[in-house]
Amino acid sequence: MLQPPPAQPGMPEAAIDTPALLLDLDAFEANLDGMAALLAPTGTRLRAHAKTHKSPVIAHQQIARGAVGQCVQKVGEAEILAWGGVPDILVSNEVVGAAKLARFAALARIARVAICADDAAQVSAIEAAAEQAGRRLTVLVEIDVGAGRCGVAPGPDAVALAQRIAGSRNLIFGGLQAYHGSAQHLRRPEQRQAAITGAIDASRRTVEQLRQQGLDCPIVGGAGTGTFQIESASGVYNEIQAGSYVFMDADYARNLDESGAPVGTFRHSLFVLATVMSTPNRGVAVLDAGLKALAVDSGMPTIWQRPDIRYLSASDEHGKLDVGSETTPPKLGEKLRLVPGHCDPTVDRYDWYVGVRGGRVECLWPIAARGGMH
Amino acid sequence: MLQPPPAQPGMPEAAIDTPALLLDLDAFEANLDGMAALLAPTGTRLRAHAKTHKSPVIAHQQIARGAVGQCVQKVGEAEILAWGGVPDILVSNEVVGAAKLARFAALARIARVAICADDAAQVSAIEAAAEQAGRRLTVLVEIDVGAGRCGVAPGPDAVALAQRIAGSRNLIFGGLQAYHGSAQHLRRPEQRQAAITGAIDASRRTVEQLRQQGLDCPIVGGAGTGTFQIESASGVYNEIQAGSYVFMDADYARNLDESGAPVGTFRHSLFVLATVMSTPNRGVAVLDAGLKALAVDSGMPTIWQRPDIRYLSASDEHGKLDVGSETTPPKLGEKLRLVPGHCDPTVDRYDWYVGVRGGRVECLWPIAARGGMH
Numbered sequence: 001m002l003q004p005p006p007a008q009p010g011m012p013e014a015a016i017d018t019p020a021l022l023l024d025l026d027a028f029e030a031n032l033d034g035m036a037a038l039l040a041p042t043g044t045r046l047r048a049h050a051k052t053h054k055s056p057v058i059a060h061q062q063i064a065r066g067a068v069g070q071c072v073q074k075v076g077e078a079e080i081l082a083w084g085g086v087p088d089i090l091v092s093n094e095v096v097g098a099a100k101l102a103r104f105a106a107l108a109r110i111a112r113v114a115i116c117a118d119d120a121a122q123v124s125a126i127e128a129a130a131e132q133a134g135r136r137l138t139v140l141v142e143i144d145v146g147a148g149r150c151g152v153a154p155g156p157d158a159v160a161l162a163q164r165i166a167g168s169r170n171l172i173f174g175g176l177q178a179y180h181g182s183a184q185h186l187r188r189p190e191q192r193q194a195a196i197t198g199a200i201d202a203s204r205r206t207v208e209q210l211r212q213q214g215l216d217c218p219i220v221g222g223a224g225t226g227t228f229q230i231e232s233a234s235g236v237y238n239e240i241q242a243g244s245y246v247f248m249d250a251d252y253a254r255n256l257d258e259s260g261a262p263v264g265t266f267r268h269s270l271f272v273l274a275t276v277m278s279t280p281n282r283g284v285a286v287l288d289a290g291l292k293a294l295a296v297d298s299g300m301p302t303i304w305q306r307p308d309i310r311y312l313s314a315s316d317e318h319g320k321l322d323v324g325s326e327t328t329p330p331k332l333g334e335k336l337r338l339v340p341g342h343c344d345p346t347v348d349r350y351d352w353y354v355g356v357r358g359g360r361v362e363c364l365w366p367i368a369a370r371g372g373m374h
Numbered sequence: 375m376l377q378p379p380p381a382q383p384g385m386p387e388a389a390i391d392t393p394a395l396l397l398d399l400d401a402f403e404a405n406l407d408g409m410a411a412l413l414a415p416t417g418t419r420l421r422a423h424a425k426t427h428k429s430p431v432i433a434h435q436q437i438a439r440g441a442v443g444q445c446v447q448k449v450g451e452a453e454i455l456a457w458g459g460v461p462d463i464l465v466s467n468e469v470v471g472a473a474k475l476a477r478f479a480a481l482a483r484i485a486r487v488a489i490c491a492d493d494a495a496q497v498s499a500i501e502a503a504a505e506q507a508g509r510r511l512t513v514l515v516e517i518d519v520g521a522g523r524c525g526v527a528p529g530p531d532a533v534a535l536a537q538r539i540a541g542s543r544n545l546i547f548g549g550l551q552a553y554h555g556s557a558q559h560l561r562r563p564e565q566r567q568a569a570i571t572g573a574i575d576a577s578r579r580t581v582e583q584l585r586q587q588g589l590d591c592p593i594v595g596g597a598g599t600g601t602f603q604i605e606s607a608s609g610v611y612n613e614i615q616a617g618s619y620v621f622m623d624a625d626y627a628r629n630l631d632e633s634g635a636p637v638g639t640f641r642h643s644l645f646v647l648a649t650v651m652s653t654p655n656r657g658v659a660v661l662d663a664g665l666k667a668l669a670v671d672s673g674m675p676t677i678w679q680r681p682d683i684r685y686l687s688a689s690d691e692h693g694k695l696d697v698g699s700e701t702t703p704p705k706l707g708e709k710l711r712l713v714p715g716h717c718d719p720t721v722d723r724y725d726w727y728v729g730v731r732g733g734r735v736e737c738l739w740p741i742a743a744r745g746g747m748h
Contacts, residue, residue: 019747280525332470
C-alpha cells in the first residue's frame with residue numbers, strides 16, 4: 001500500500017508528521033544549478049543517476065537544466081521513468097533474464113533506451129529480446145575500471161564484446177560504461193585522483209582499440225558525485241552519471257578537498273525529519289526514526305546544525321541520541337532534521353518527498369520507483 | 375507506486391523474477407505451530423509483533439493459532455492491521471504528537487487498541503485525544519527493564535505514572551510494557567538468562583507495588599524470539615511479543631543453546647531470491663540484490679545451503695560473492711536464496727511476499743504496512 005503523505009502543501013515544517021523525508025528546495029535547486037554550471041564549460045554531458053532520487057519529477061528538473069537523460073540500475077526504474085515521460089534512459093547495469101529483457105525492449109517504443117553487457121551470453125539474450133520485440137536495441141560494454149564488481153577487462157576483452165554487439169543483427173554498439181564506484185568515497189583528493197586516473201587510462205586505451213577496429217563510442221559514461229570533475233576534464237568520458245549531488249549525505253560530507261576541509265561543492269538538501277519520542281533522563285533521548293527510516297550502511301546520521309548531539313545507534317523504529325550534560329537537550333516532542341548516512345537507500349524507504357522552503361511545505365513528490373525493484 | 379508482483383501463483387520457483395522476498399510456507403507454518411505449541415502449556419498469551427511481518431494476512435494466521443492479537447510500533451501499522459480486520463492491537467511504543475494520537479484514537483471504533491506511555495506529558499496528550507474522540511483509551515506504562523531505550527524506571531516512577539493514567543477521566547490503566555530488546559541477541563543462553571532474570575525481577579517488583587496501590591496489570595508484556603521461553607515461565611509476564619520467530623534470520627541463527635549449537639527452535643522461512651547477474655572471472659560473482667534488497671545492519675546475508683559461498687559486500691543494487699577456487703561457482707543467471715541478516719527491515723523493503731511450497735509459487739501476500747511509517 002502507498003503510505004499517506006506526512007504533510008500537505010502550505011503547512012509549516014513543524015507540523016509535518018514524522019518520520020518524513022524532507023527536501024530543502026533551495027539547497028536542492030542550488031545543487032541542480034551548480035552541477036549544470038560546472039559541466040557546461042567542459043562540454044561533458046550530464047546523464048544523472050535516477051537510482052538516487054527514483055523520481056520522474058526530479059529527472060525532468062535535471063533535464064530542464066541540460067541533462068541529456070537519466071541512468072538507472074533496474075528495469076523497474078527504467079519503466080517508472082519512461083512511463084513518467086523521461087525520453088532518454090540508460091540502464092547502466094547488466095540485466096539478466098528473458099522476462100526483464102522483454103520489459104526493457106518494450107520501453108524502446110516510448111523512449112530512447114540503452115543497456116549494458118559484460119558477457120557474450122548476455123549479448124545473445126539481448127539480441128533475442130530485440131528480435132522478439134522487433135526493435136533495434138543499443139548496448140554498451142561495461143568495463144571494470146577499478147571497482148572490481150561487474151564489467152569485462154578493458155582492452156581486448158571489451159573490444160571482442162563490442163564486436164559481438166556490433167555484429168548482432170538487432171543491436172547497436174553504444175559505447176562504454178566505465179564507472180568506478182568505490183573511488184567516489186575515497187576521502188583524500190589525491191586518492192580519488194589516482195583511482196580515476198587509472199579509470200581514464202583504461203577507458204582511453206579501450207576507446208582507441210575500438211577505433212582501430214572501426215567502432216566509435218557514442219557514450220563513454222561513468223563518474224559520480226565524488227570524482228566527476230576529474231572525468232569531465234579527461235577528454236575521454238563524455239557522459240557524467242552523478243546522482244547523489246542533488247541531495248548529498250553524511251558519508252559524502254566526509255570527502256575532503258586539497259586544504260583538508262570537507263568538499264563544499266554541493267549542499268545537504270535531503271533530511272529525515274524525526275521527533276523526540278522519549279526522554280528517559282539517562283543522558284539519552286529517543287527519536288522515532290531508526291533502521292526502517294534511515295540507511296545506516298555508511299554510518300549513523302548526523303543531526304543538522306546540532307553538532308553537540310550524536311545519533312548513537314538505531315534499532316528498527318528508534319534512534320538513540322547521546323545527550324551530553326553540556327548540551328541543551330532536545331525536548332519531548334521536538335523535531336530534529338537528520339542528515340542520512342547514505343542518501344540512495346534512505347530515499348528508497350519512503351513514498352514521498354516533502355519539499356520545504358522558508359519553513360513551509362511547498363510540494364509533495366512521489367518516490368515512484370522506490371522499493372525492492374525487479 | 376506499488377511494485378508489480380515478481381511472480382504469479384502456479385509458476386515454478388525458478389521463474390520468479392528477482393530480487394523477490396520468498397516465504398517458504400512449510401517452514402513458516404511450522405514456526406507458527408511451534409510457537410503455539412510451546413506457549414500453550416505455559417498459559418502465557420501470544421501477542422505476536424507485526425513490526426516483523428507488516429501483514430494482516432500473517433496476523434490472522436497467528437490469531438487462528440491462538441494469538442490474542444498483535445503488537446505494532448507505529449500508528450500507521452496499527453491502521454493497516456485494524457483496516458485489515460485484526461481485532462486487538464497494542465502499540466507497544468510511545469506515540470508523540472496530537473495528529474498521530476487522533477489517528478490512534480479513531481481506531482478504537484473498529485478494534486480493541488492500547489498504547490504505551492513513559493512520560494506524564496504523554497499521558498495528558500493521550501487523555502486529550504481520548505476526550506476529543508469520545509472514547510476511553512487503554513494505556514500501558516513502559517518500564518525500562520535493561521534495554522536503556524524508552525521507559526520509566528521500574529518501581530515508584532512506574533507506579534506514579536500508572537496512577538496518573540488510572541486517575542485520568544478517559545484512560546484505563548492497561549498494565550506494563552517490559553521488553554528487553556538487546557537481550558534477544560545475546561549469543562549464549564546464560565547471558566540471555568541473566569538479562570531476562572533482571573527484567574523479570576524489575577517487572578515483578580513493579581507489579582507488586584502497583585497491586586499495593588490497588589492497580590492490577592491486565593497485561594505484563596514483553597519478550598522476543600531470543601528469550602520468550604524465559605519470560606513465559608516467569609509467572610509475571612502474561613503476554614509474549616515475539617515477532618521474528620515466523621521468519622528467523624542470519625542474526626538470530628547465531629544464538630546458541632546450552633550445548634553450544636545454534637538454537638534450532640524455529641526454521642528459516644524468509645529468503646531473498648537473487649540472480650547471478652555477472653561472473654567477471656576474478657573469483658567474484660555478482661548478485662542483483664544489494665543494500666536496497668537486504669538489510670545489512672546485522673551483518674551480510676548467508677547463502678542458503680551453500681556454506682562454501684560468502685556474500686562479501688553490498689552496494690546499492692549489487693551483492694558481491696566470494697567464489698573461492700574450491701567451489702562450484704554459481705553460473706550467470708543462476709538463482710540463489712539468501713538468508714537476510716535482519717528480517718524486519720528486509721521485509722520492509724518489499725511490497726509482496728511470494729509464498730512457495732514444493733518448488734512452486736502458491737500465493738502472493740501484500741506487505742501492506744511496509745515503508746517509512748509515520
